[in-house]
Amino acid sequence: MIEVHARTGTLARLRNDVARIEAGTTTDRPARVTLGHAEADAVLQGGLARDTVHEVFAEGRQSAAATGFIAGLARRIGAGKPLLWVRQDFAAIESGALSMRGWRELGLDPRLLVTVRAPDVESALRTAADALACDALGAVVMEIWGETRHLDLVASRRLTLAARASGVAGLLLRVAATPLPSTAETRWIVRAARSPPGAAWQAWGAPVFDTQLVRNRHGLVGQWIMEWKCDECLFRDASFHREEAHSQPVAAAPADRPHQASVVPLRQAG
């Protein structure tokens, strides 16, 4: 009798193993990546999911801040693996091309970056979908400037499926665009935050972001001021902002922002 039990136990364990292998969860890399910002990680239930699509929105003039934020996300997600940055030609004209010296200054590795200069949105989308199928990449960033009708729910779903199959994260940088329905796991609205006040001779100008998580498919949303630590390559709470919150009001909401998320974490309907 005991022997039978042992045998069924072994069988159950093996079945479990097989199920896990089939589900593809036995990869050596964890499915979620922490940002480093404790509160945000808690809301995200352990960090950003790797095998899906995340969107970052920004106003036209906030493009550099959003670029910095998404570069940080890409670094966290695709640590040590090549990164493919697909950008539309127009984006480089409008908000400047990525500068590798500045990339290096953020603590990122220019050697791992391959840039694709797509002539239009259509080819950028196709390239990104193709790249998401290549599991040797750490992440694929797609930068699209302005409104486009190509990036609809179908296109978004295609990207999500490709990301899910390969486990490569797709990061979508949308500058000067209004959010449309999509299958993205999270959606962020990013703007630059001011450097901490201090004496003129003190170092200032570290990348500080006012990030708003406006959509989270599996959890709460929220708003945080994050600082990218160039030396450690992670996000940290920019605590100085909290200390003097009274003197640092959040800037007025731009007209193109549909929802104004509250500072307190909120459960989003739907």
Add this chain to the structure above:
Amino acid sequence: MFRSGRRDSGQPCIVVAKYHNALVISALDDVAARLGLAVGTPLANARAICPDLEVFDADETADARTLNDIADWCDRFTPLVALDPPHGLLLDITGCAHLFGGEATLMEQLCGALERQGFIVSVAVAGTPVCARVLTRHAHGRIVADGDEAEAVAPLPVFTLDADDAITRGLRRAGLKTIGDVAARGRHEIAARFGAAFTALLEQALGQGDAPISPRKPPPDYIVEKRFAEPIATDGAIAMTLTSLARMLIAMMEKQGKGARRLEASFFRTDNAVRVIAVDTGRPVTRSETIDRLFRERLDALADPLDPGFGFDLIRLSAVRTEIVVQQQRDLDSNVHDNDEVAALIDRIAARIGSHRVVVHLPQDTHIPERAVRSLPAQQHLVAAMAAEWPARAESEPPLRPLRMFARPEPIEVALVEVPDKPPRYFTWRRATHTVVRAEGPERVAMEWWRAPEPMPTRDYFRIEDETGLRFWLYRDGLYDEVVDENGTAVPPKWFVHGLFA
């Protein structure tokens, strides 16, 4: 080469070109020839002989293009096709003739196809290219066996050698009317009178010595092809053919441990148009699926899609450039495997949107901000970029260089600037005014005087933060009192936004 076209008038017809400031006949049809006109006759004389001439202007570029198209089509017989301008083609058919049922059949096929298009062709097969050319000048369709060259060309007039006018005239004046006459003289006499180059030409015409032709394209390392009795036109059939050709090509290369770096697919249409589509790869390709996929991407993205017309009767796949492949144990070293996959992805994207659109970045040894990084095609420079040495960043410093930089710095209007080297208090960029809250600088960047042909102004760079937290990289183009206008009076220097910090 002369295309007769379809004309019923029966009028003599000539083509004229400008030669030494006079219009002379450069080509003519049979009717005109029968009237006593000849190539080289001035147009005025020709009109005097025959007033109702139909005259066309010569279009040399179009002629050259046509010759090139015919050469493309001739690729189906041999990879070694050389142009012999203005009207000739040289085909090296060594070892190819038996594939077409012998030299005579090959010649028949070639002439038949060209004549159906309306070209008048004169063909000859001989041991040396010069001998064959001499023969075409006189008669059509001669095939000269090895060793019979001297005999074949002996009765031909000397002008068929295509030597200099002066030499031909000199030979005539010396009473040497045929090539046989010239060959009968001692070589040293000929060399003394007409030069060594002419002697060499004569010897080649007689079948002695061999002058290799210089083909238009280097012959590919590997060729596989498929001929169709019934032309194919559907996408599916074309894709299937390419797949099987890719498999054959890989099998051939594998035996010699080679991989392809550049592949060309040639589509020969039944109406004799040829379309060549090339694909480059970053690393030698050794898998037929990869070739298949690259061509699929390329064909999908063609601006002017492949037009099968009435169908293709020959599809050829050639590996134009190959490299020796070092076989690697793939599964043990995942890093190597990953790099291969990235390289394959880059190849695919490059095949679709162009190699120059997929770039990697290499640091440059210069302090001029816009030249500090070069972006080069990833297909060629991926390995170099992965091993590049980037300058280390200063620990616990904020970024000193912007994350985004404008290819063309954007001019701004500044207000309240303290002279000589302070940043502005306010500035207007893209119609919005920003108040400067924090600033750091100047960081002075002098231009590289040893490179620039004329002195460029020194730049003073400032890191700026405005009241909303946006961070800019501004510069003043030139120092105060350094910038002068054409009258020599100092003008205030201009300010620009060069980049944006995260």
